[in-house]
Amino acid sequence: MTRKAYIAGVAETPLGKVVDQTELSMVALAAKEALAEAGMSVKDIDAVFVNYMGEEGSVQVGEYLGIEPRWGDSTDIGGGSFEAFVDHAVLAIEAGRIEVALIAYASRQRSRRNRQLAGADDSYSIWGQFETPFRPLMPITHYALIAARHMHEFGTTPEQLAEVAVSARHWARMNEKAWSRDSLTVSDVLDSPVIATPFHRHDICLRVDGGGALILTTPERARDAAKKAIPVLGAAHGHTAWNLSQLGDFTHSAGVRSGRSAFAQAGTRPDDVDVLEPYDNFTSSVIMQIEDLGFCARGEGGPFVEEGRLRPGGGLPASTMGGGLSYNHPGALGLLLLVEAVRQLRGEAGERQVPDARIAVAHGIGGVCNSSAATVVLGRE
Amino acid sequence: MSKAARETWGDPTTAAFWEAAREHRLVLQRCADCGHWQFYPRPFCLECGSSALSWKEASGRGRVYSSSETHMAPSPDIETPYVVAVVELDEGPKLMTNIVNGRCRIGDRVRVRWREREEGPPIPDFEPDPEG
Ligand SMILES: [Zn+2]
Numbered sequence: 001m002t003r004k005a006y007i008a009g010v011a012e013t014p015l016g017k018v019v020d021q022t023e024l025s026m027v028a029l030a031a032k033e034a035l036a037e038a039g040m041s042v043k044d045i046d047a048v049f050v051n052y053m054g055e056e057g058s059v060q061v062g063e064y065l066g067i068e069p070r071w072g073d074s075t076d077i078g079g080g081s082f083e084a085f086v087d088h089a090v091l092a093i094e095a096g097r098i099e100v101a102l103i104a105y106a107s108r109q110r111s112r113r114n115r116q117l118a119g120a121d122d123s124y125s126i127w128g129q130f131e132t133p134f135r136p137l138m139p140i141t142h143y144a145l146i147a148a149r150h151m152h153e154f155g156t157t158p159e160q161l162a163e164v165a166v167s168a169r170h171w172a173r174m175n176e177k178a179w180s181r182d183s184l185t186v187s188d189v190l191d192s193p194v195i196a197t198p199f200h201r202h203d204i205c206l207r208v209d210g211g212g213a214l215i216l217t218t219p220e221r222a223r224d225a226a227k228k229a230i231p232v233l234g235a236a237h238g239h240t241a242w243n244l245s246q247l248g249d250f251t252h253s254a255g256v257r258s259g260r261s262a263f264a265q266a267g268t269r270p271d272d273v274d275v276l277e278p279y280d281n282f283t284s285s286v287i288m289q290i291e292d293l294g295f296c297a298r299g300e301g302g303p304f305v306e307e308g309r310l311r312p313g314g315g316l317p318a319s320t321m322g323g324g325l326s327y328n329h330p331g332a333l334g335l336l337l338l339v340e341a342v343r344q345l346r347g348e349a350g351e352r353q354v355p356d357a358r359i360a361v362a363h364g365i366g367g368v369c370n371s372s373a374a375t376v377v378l379g380r381e
Numbered sequence: 382m383s384k385a386a387r388e389t390w391g392d393p394t395t396a397a398f399w400e401a402a403r404e405h406r407l408v409l410q411r412c413a414d415c416g417h418w419q420f421y422p423r424p425f426c427l428e429c430g431s432s433a434l435s436w437k438e439a440s441g442r443g444r445v446y447s448s449s450e451t452h453m454a455p456s457p458d459i460e461t462p463y464v465v466a467v468v469e470l471d472e473g474p475k476l477m478t479n480i481v482n483g484r485c486r487i488g489d490r491v492r493v494r495w496r497e498r499e500e501g502p503p504i505p506d507f508e509p510d511p512e513g
Pocket of ligand 1: 427
């Protein structure tokens with residue numbers, strides 16, 4: 001069954017290094033731009049879905065925009081929360097409780113230098129008692145430990161990890177908004193400094209300023225959109241563990257179930273997907289997400305990405321704006337995955353357009369240890 | 382020993398773990414009804430729901446489930462490189478730790494080695510297990 005909600009507008013906030021705006025003003029500007037695509041104004045918004053916008057984030061953003069929404073959601077399942085927001089918002093739209101949802105995010109983590117890699121030891125959180133005393137880099141070490149286990153079990157190689165970064169860079173070179181656009185080879189990645197084995201510098205995403213906004217609405221309201229509205233065909237999410245010690249099998253994530261559910265709702269299969277926007281916080285994450293979503297069998301993600309399969313012209317174009325590795329990673333990447341998926345399906349991605357893209361998947365993950373996953377399947381009418 | 386190290390450490394559900402740690406004993410919850418070993422502690426058995434849990438000393442031995450050598454310190458006072466690992470205990474549960482006194486690969490046998498610290502009770506590092 002096709003779900004009955006449409007993405008009627010998308011926008012990026014200013015990206016990269018943002019010194020002339022605040023997080024709130026960035027969100028407001030992106031919302032205005034997305035609303036213009038939807039043929040709407042701020043007063044039309046009746047539901048606000050935001051994360052990492054301060055305490056009671058949806059309340060703060062609603063106030064800043066001068067609206068009093070009848071639905072608020074600041075669910076925090078990490079960087080993929082925004083794919084989960086689509087899941088939530090579609091349900092609320094289908095139930096007739098809301099008509100126009102704003103999903104938004106902005107961060108100036110680069111300019112404000114407010115990202116912490118060290119967790120605090122404390123004597124009352126589980127994390128502070130049993131994980132931070134061993135000095136993991138949050139979340140680099142956690143994902144490194146997950147990647148190392150994947151390599152151990154399946155023989156995934158550093159070269160295969162590096163190929164993910166190289167592929168993302170190929171796409172970024174065609175996106176003038178991408179932060180990193182210099183050429184990058186597999187040996188460049190392998191020669192970059194080791195941060196935490198198996199990760200080199202280039203296996204790890206950017207830390208820059210950015211964000212975006214998205215308008216989700218009913219089929220009726222979507223008809224007024226100034227640009228082509230994109231239907232949500234399926235959406236699902238779930239989560240596993242916050243402390244790494246509690247994560248069962250490291251090579252298995254909540255994405256297995258969210259992917260299966262989203263594809264079933266959409267009546268599509270991985271084979272039907274023209275564009276994949278995976279959550280590339282680390283190169284290894286992409287390899288595991290390809291397996292989770294069923295593009296290949298478990299353990300075969302490494303060989304799958306070889307020979308440029310994710311690159312422009314490859315069999316599975318992925319991270320088509322350059323991803324978190326080369327385009328932008330503002331601390332939470334999920335919203336920007338949706339923005340790019342919509343642009344690809346509208347056919348407005350310019351030089352990096354995937355020809356005749358009809359089905360796109362935005363797959364978010366989050367948490368310090370692959371803790372959550374949320375899959376959105378989008379189509380073109 | 383610092384004041385923090387002497388004070389009751391942990392929360393009401395974990396204090397027993399840290400009391401045992403002061404004596405260099407690694408203890409886990411064990412379910413009397415189904416035999417499940419549990420870490421970290423909860424008020425009931427996650428396997429069967431029973432509240433009949435008691436603290437039992439674990440063997441302190443296990444295998445490296447994954448490990449990562451860190452070359453970038455999370456804060457300036459920490460010396461690199463050092464190895465963060467997840468160890469799967471012979472009793473079943475996994476825990477995060479540091480590997481000390483030698484190198485280990487995934488799958489290698491390790492045993493607990495307590496590390497004293499100023500800010501609280503000792504924490505369980507692991508080292509290569511000479512008995513294999
Ligand atoms: Zn039990």
